[in-house]
Amino acid sequence: MNHFPEAWGRPRDDVYGPYNPSYLQTTGPKTHTQSPAVTGSSILGIKFNGGCVLASDNLASYGSLARFTDVKRLRKFGDTAVVGFSGDISDMQYLDRLLDSIDIRENYSAHGNTLNAKNLHTYLSKVLYKRRSEFNPLWNHILVAGFDDDKKPFLSSADLLGTTFSAPHLATGFGAHLALPILRRLFPEERPIEEITKDEAVAALRECLKVLWYRDARSLDKYTIAVITPQGIEFQEDQKVEAQSWAFAETIKGYGAQVN
């Protein structure tokens, strides 16, 4: 009997050979997330007359494995803001807890102000920038939607490096390649946001999610849409990509460029 507690329940050295101690090291260089593990794909966002819409599918992939198929990647903050997360799911959950604690603190505070989407975006982008500056990044690309200080629709993005930008329509991940061109065509810059209705915006995002489901291998046909208006946030969970037609798939050979 060995009296070292560390040895209890471990394979015996004399039978199995010594355990590789590199797995037990507590010294040596500190390690950080160098790459994401369980990931979420695109987040889509668009502004319309009087509000914003965010959309994302409910998938969390483990590499190419569709690991978790019921993960909500859109998160409410207060009554007027929604944050959408793509990238690492565990880092999303960390940020989610962080936002929970801020929300609780805000609700207990006496000043009565509530953080709007713009404040929230500033805060999150600073968290992301601080972590990248420590070489310990939160591996996410986020979209924040809601309203700014003037109560105008607000939509902005922040990534794992702390880079921020804003536009009438935004998409992360594969959506930046597949959905943004569709959105830019449907709602060109010449067309003012005041002309875009809520129904139009929602329909456009549903269409984009369908395209992503057809062509992004790390996507799912189950998704969530969040509509943010001054009246409140309308969450539509457990949505399904409707009217799928895979007829186009039969004609594709090779990478799609081949004719016969």
Added chain:
Amino acid sequence: MATLLSQPHGEAIGYSFTQSTGVPTKEHSFYPYTDNGGSTLGITGSDFAILAGDTRSVAGYNINSRYVPKVFKIGGDDETGEGAHILLSVVGFAADGQALKERLDAVVKMYKYQHGKSMSVGACAQRLSTILYQKRFFPYYVHAILAGLDEDGRGALYSYDPVGSYEREQCRAAGSAASLIMPFLDNQVNFKNQYIPGSGEGHALEPKKADPLSRDTVEQLVRDAFTSAVERHIEVGDGLQMMVITSGGIEEIYYPLKKD
């Protein structure tokens, strides 16, 4: 069991958690920078300075947004920029640029609160150099240009490298299209390679002397520089943001550029 007991205390049993393992140090695969493209340009006159930048933000071949300003008012109101008397442009890694702008803005404001007078451009220029050099071994990856009016009311322009080397100049182009714009500026602002016709025989011509240009001329030069850069550089386009600082204050001009 006899072999296990016969071992000297704690040795050869690989359960001592703190022993060094000789595991090679792992290289960080996280790269904390990105290039958000775009170009900036500054020109001074006898009683004004112009700082301009395009408004496109890119990530690789993607356009993040068509309107992300690169020129900022320093020391003014947070929202409107009112009361500012210094301009800063940053091009390179946008998140660092944003952080740098916010730090300099705070410094200029603190100076006013503590000394009861506005910071001179020369002092601000030296302070910006110090801020950049403080991060010598993890630099702000930006090319900064600072503009304002000096004590004599003349246009002042200072340009920086990412680690704080700086110099006062008449004109400077920075960013991705700097190599396209700078030679044009050498020729059109400092009259390099321009000679007075008929002033001498053969190669003994008298060089044309550089005098400060009028504001209209400079504005047109800036527009020409950017419309030309848009033609030849994919990261430059969408819009041109021009800030003109005179004794009367700061004027902002937006001029659309090609969006292709």
